Every structure is written in structure tokens, then in C-alpha cells.
Amino acid sequence: MTALRLGIAGLGTVGGGLIKLLQPDQPLGQGEFEIVGVSAQNRARRRDVDISRYPWFDDPCDLAMQPNVDVFVELIGGSDGTAKKAVELALRRGAHVVTANKALLAVHGADLAKLSESHGGKLLFEAAVAGGVPIVKALKESLRGARPRAIAGILNGTCNYLLTEMEATGRAFNDVLADAQRLGYAEADPTMDVGGFDAAHKITLLAAIAFSALPDYEHVKIEGVDLVTLDDIRLAGKLGYRIKLIAKAERVDDAVSLHVSPALVTLDHPLASVGGALNAVMVDADPVGRLTFIGKGAGAGPTAAAVAADLVDLLEGRGGPAFARPVSALAAAARAAPSEFGRFYLRLRVQDRPGVIAAVSDRLGREGVSIESFLQTPGHDGPSVPIVLTTQPVARSALDAAAKAIETLDAVVEPPRFFPIEEADDRARLWS
Ligand SMILES: NC(=O)c1ccc[n+]([C@@H]2O[C@H](COP(=O)([O-])OP(=O)(O)OC[C@H]3O[C@@H](n4cnc5c(N)ncnc54)[C@H](OP(=O)(O)O)[C@@H]3O)[C@@H](O)[C@H]2O)c1
Known part of the structure; x- marks a missing residue:
């Protein structure tokens, strides 16, 4: 099997971890991969790994353009700037790209996937989500x-x-x-x-x-x-x-x-x-x-191992479209999406005086929000108290409106906050 030739841009936590995994004493260092160039911002920086034997490129874009780079491994980060430019250059010349850069893919993923499809290189990103979790x-x-x-x-x-x-x-x-x-x-x-x-x-x-x-x-x-x-x-x-x-x-x-x-x-x-x-x-x-x-x-090890999994896929001829289907098939x-419907937790901080709870209940009721439980713990310091409510299932939009009305009450000392409640079995969750 011919070695897959890698250009690795970014030699920080993940890039350094990857170079370690590609050393001869590691399972992936048995000749299947060859590092034909590396790039980072500062050549003189002290690193955990010895990079002196790899060709150095000041500019990751130059590395991405090298004809002997089969796979451009982007481990720089950031949704725009150098990482994006270099990935586009690599994909445009038909090279494969492996990246851990979720910011880049979340913002420009569709365009990059299109580039990969039209020029024939794969775009893989196992490491971009949850590091070592496959x-x-x-x-x-x-x-x-x-x-x-x-x-x-x-x-x-x-x-x-x-x-x-x-x-x-x-x-x-x-x-x-x-x-x-x-x-x-x-x-x-x-x-x-x-x-x-x-x-x-x-x-x-x-x-x-x-x-x-x-x-x-x-x-x-x-x-x-x-x-x-x-x-x-x-x-x-x-x-x-x-x-x-x-x-x-x-x-x-x-x-x-x-x-x-x-x-x-x-x-x-x-x-x-x-x-x-x-x-x-x-x-x-x-x-x-x-x-x-x-x-x-x-972390270096788990994330680099996920990058390595993509490299093995490329070595063995696997790796389909970036998002599992061609971009033209993505909806x-x-x-x-409609407003979420479910139970919510609502936290208020109010002045400790009579009538406040009634006023809050009234504003909730006007928006059709029913209270399921109510909690105010005794003993607090200062003039205000936290109170929390959980609601019956309700549309988030109704709770939004109620929270805005509650915020205008004199006795409410900070904007109400509400968070969804995730049920252990949310098959019962409804949508409006
Ligand atoms: N760290 C993790 O555990 C983890 C987990 C999952 C995904 N990721 C993703 O993996 C990517 C890399 O993360 P990281 O933690 O390894 O970052 P990092 O430790 O900050 O390393 C970034 C590397 O990119 C280089 N770099 C920055 N700007 C550059 C530029 N303009 N040109 C050339 N090189 C440049 C830096 O060079 P110098 O070394 O010379 O400064 C450094 O080697 C990011 O997209 C991140 O979101 C990281």
C-alpha cells in the first residue's frame, strides 16, 4: 500500500497529538502515513514533538497547495481566516481534507462540502464533535x-x-x-x-x-x-x-x-x-x-485519535460525502421549526413582600402558563428572594411572553430566566 502523504497545519494540542500518534512506535507509525510538510504560526516555538525533520511551511496555504500533499490536515481553528483559505485551496486542487474545526464547518460546511464534491477530495471531521467520542x-x-x-x-x-x-x-x-x-x-x-x-x-x-x-x-x-x-x-x-x-x-x-x-x-x-x-x-x-x-x-490524545480514524478511512478508500449525503440531497x-413545547423551570428574584406571588401567577395565567410546582426556600440574606416554578407543558413562546410581562413588575428585581426540563423519556414531548 502506498503511504498517504500528509500536510499538517496547526501543531498545537491536536496537531502535536497527531504527530505523536504517527511516530514509528505507534500503531499508525508503520509506514502507511508520511508527513510531507508541517505548518504553524511560530516556527521557533518549543513543542512537545520534534518537528525538525519535516519540511516547514510558514504559510498553511502554501502547504495546502503542495502537489505531494494527499491529505491536508487542518488543526488551526477558527471559522474564517487562514484555516478557511487553506482548506479551500486544498479542496480546489482535489486533495482530501481532515479537520477538527467545528467552527469552520458549522459556518461554511455546505460550501466546503460542495467544493469537495466538485473536485473529488473528501472532507472528513470526526474530531470536530466530542473529540474522542466516535x-x-x-x-x-x-x-x-x-x-x-x-x-x-x-x-x-x-x-x-x-x-x-x-x-x-x-x-x-x-x-x-x-x-x-x-x-x-x-x-x-x-x-x-x-x-x-x-x-x-x-x-x-x-x-x-x-x-x-x-x-x-x-x-x-x-x-x-x-x-x-x-x-x-x-x-x-x-x-x-x-x-x-x-x-x-x-x-x-x-x-x-x-x-x-x-x-x-x-x-x-x-x-x-x-x-x-x-x-x-x-x-x-x-x-x-x-x-x-x-x-x-x-485533549491531545483523544482528539488526535479521532483525526487518525479519518486518516485510516482515507488510506483504506472509505469516507463518503462530508455530511453523509451529497449537498444537493440536503434539505x-x-x-x-415550531416553538418548543414542554415543561420549563422559571427562576425569579423578587422583593420579599405580600402580593408578589399573586402578581406573578396572574401574568403566567394570562399567557396560559400553568404552574406545576413552586419553591421558595426560607431564610435568605438581603431584601430579595429567589423563587422558582416549574410549569406544566407549555409553548416556549407563551413562557417568553409571560416572562416579559413579569419583568415589568415593580417587585421583580432581575429578568426572569427559564430553562427547559429534559424528561428521562421525552417521547411524550409535544410540539405546537
Ligand atoms: N484542543 C482540543 O482538545 C480540541 C478538541 C476538538 C477539536 N479541536 C479543534 O482542533 C483545532 C485545533 O485546536 P488546538 O486545541 O490544537 O489549538 P491550539 O493548541 O491553539 O493550536 C493551534 C495551532 O494552529 C497554529 N496556528 C494558529 N494560527 C495560525 C496561522 N494563522 N497560520 C498557521 N498556523 C496557525 C498555532 O501555531 P503556533 O503553535 O505556532 O502558535 C498552533 O500550532 C481547532 O479547530 C479546535 O476547535 C480541539
Whole structure:
């Protein structure tokens, strides 16, 4: 078998991990792959791996254009800029591209997949979603005969770590985040993670594959873990739930609904026990039923192993269209999805005085929102108190309207927040 010749752009966490996996003492270092060029930003940077024996390219675009590069491996990151330019150049000349870059694919995936189809190179991205968890291939190959109904995932390890720590230690979001940054578990600029954007990139890709739909990042409704307070975690716990950042894609009639938001999960939910920095993806498909994949969603080894799996596919002549079907067979995605219908958790902070609860109930009632349970814990410091409600199944749009009306009440001291409740068995969930 002739060796597959690789040009590796990006030599950071994942790129460095990949080079380690391709060394002669590793299963993938037995001559099937040859590194014919590497590129990064700073040639002089000290790295864990010795790159001195590989041809160096200052510009990843030059590397992408080398005629001896069979596979351009993009491990730079970012939805635009150099990574995008270099991937386009490689695809335009018919080279294969393997990437871990979910931001790039979520935003430009359809165009890049079209380029790959028209020029003959494959575009593979197992590592882009949930790192070492082989969910992309599972959806593209193993579940090809099934009809996915919903995918729900914990797709951002940083957020899951933060929520797990808050619950375990009783420390506030900002404290836990500052520690995570010191320990290197969270980026110096954590916006992509804590704002829910990274999870949104990933669910966009999974939904495209599972529902044969064009990747549609624009239409993901995104709320991050920065909205979750210690009160939420404590009070949700008293009600029998745990809070997770859930990225969810559901087929609703002919449309796809895409959400990322903190959600309350019942303790018997398959995602409830996924703690720390782990990732998990639950797929509900007919006629297979529910499957849950759990594992390391990041880190040099697991992510590089996922990149390597794509390289092996290319070596052995596998790897179909980027999103399992040709772009021309992918439908428009999220646009027409109706408003979500289900139970919700609503948190308010109000002045502790008579009549407030009646006023809140009135505003909910006017929008047709029925209260299922109500919780106000005795003993609090300061002039305001947190109260939480869970609702009977209701359309998200009705709760939105009620929350806006509640916010205008004098006694309400901060905007109400509401999060969906994920049922252990959500087959009963309805749509309006
Ligand atoms: N880290 C993970 O666990 C993980 C998991 C799943 C997916 N991913 C994805 O994998 C990709 C790489 O992530 P990473 O964590 O390995 O990032 P990283 O450690 O920050 O490494 C990025 C690499 O890209 C190089 N680079 C940046 N800008 C460049 C430019 N303009 N031209 C050439 N090289 C440039 C950097 O060069 P220097 O080294 O010279 O600075 C560095 O080697 C991203 O798309 C990320 O989302 C990462």
C-alpha cells in the first residue's frame, strides 16, 4: 500500500497529538502515513514533538497547495481566516481534507462540502464533535439505516466541568471559572465555551448528518452556562434535577429545531450522571431506540485519535460525502421549526413582600402558563428572594411572553430566566 502523504497545519494540542500518534512506535507509525510538510504560526516555538525533520511551511496555504500533499490536515481553528483559505485551496486542487474545526464547518460546511464534491477530495471531521467520542462516524455509517428523531448532547467539556464543580463545591460561577482558567481547563477568553457557541457549532454538524439537512448554525438558539446561578443549581437539586448545558437537535415534521441552553435533567436521565469535563451524546432513532455515547471530548490524545480514524478511512478508500449525503440531497434545516413545547423551570428574584406571588401567577395565567410546582426556600440574606416554578407543558413562546410581562413588575428585581426540563423519556414531548 502506498503511504498517504500528509500536510499538517496547526501543531498545537491536536496537531502535536497527531504527530505523536504517527511516530514509528505507534500503531499508525508503520509506514502507511508520511508527513510531507508541517505548518504553524511560530516556527521557533518549543513543542512537545520534534518537528525538525519535516519540511516547514510558514504559510498553511502554501502547504495546502503542495502537489505531494494527499491529505491536508487542518488543526488551526477558527471559522474564517487562514484555516478557511487553506482548506479551500486544498479542496480546489482535489486533495482530501481532515479537520477538527467545528467552527469552520458549522459556518461554511455546505460550501466546503460542495467544493469537495466538485473536485473529488473528501472532507472528513470526526474530531470536530466530542473529540474522542466516535459520534460522527456512528451517525454517518452505523446508524445509516435508522431514522434519528432527536440528538441531545453535553458537547462542551468546559461547561460541564464548571456546572459539576458548582454543584459539588457550592461555589459561584465566576469563582469556578477563574480556577478553571488558572488550571488550563478554560480558555483565557471563555466566551465560545461558556456562551454556548462551541456546543452550537457541534450540534449544527450532528444535526446536518442525522437529519440530512444543510448545516444551519445561524438558526441555533443559543443560551450559555453563564446564565446559571448557584441558586439555580441548589433549587433545581431540591426539585430533583441537575443542570446541564444541553445541545439539542430534533426533527419536527419536516423541520429541524436546534437549541443550546442550560436545561434541568431528571436524575435518571442518561445525561445526568455525565460529570466533569466528559462529553456525551444521546441519539434517539427509530427503530434502534436510544443510544448514549460518553467519553473524552477534548485533549491531545483523544482528539488526535479521532483525526487518525479519518486518516485510516482515507488510506483504506472509505469516507463518503462530508455530511453523509451529497449537498444537493440536503434539505434546508431549522427555519420552519415550531416553538418548543414542554415543561420549563422559571427562576425569579423578587422583593420579599405580600402580593408578589399573586402578581406573578396572574401574568403566567394570562399567557396560559400553568404552574406545576413552586419553591421558595426560607431564610435568605438581603431584601430579595429567589423563587422558582416549574410549569406544566407549555409553548416556549407563551413562557417568553409571560416572562416579559413579569419583568415589568415593580417587585421583580432581575429578568426572569427559564430553562427547559429534559424528561428521562421525552417521547411524550409535544410540539405546537
Ligand atoms: N484542543 C482540543 O482538545 C480540541 C478538541 C476538538 C477539536 N479541536 C479543534 O482542533 C483545532 C485545533 O485546536 P488546538 O486545541 O490544537 O489549538 P491550539 O493548541 O491553539 O493550536 C493551534 C495551532 O494552529 C497554529 N496556528 C494558529 N494560527 C495560525 C496561522 N494563522 N497560520 C498557521 N498556523 C496557525 C498555532 O501555531 P503556533 O503553535 O505556532 O502558535 C498552533 O500550532 C481547532 O479547530 C479546535 O476547535 C480541539
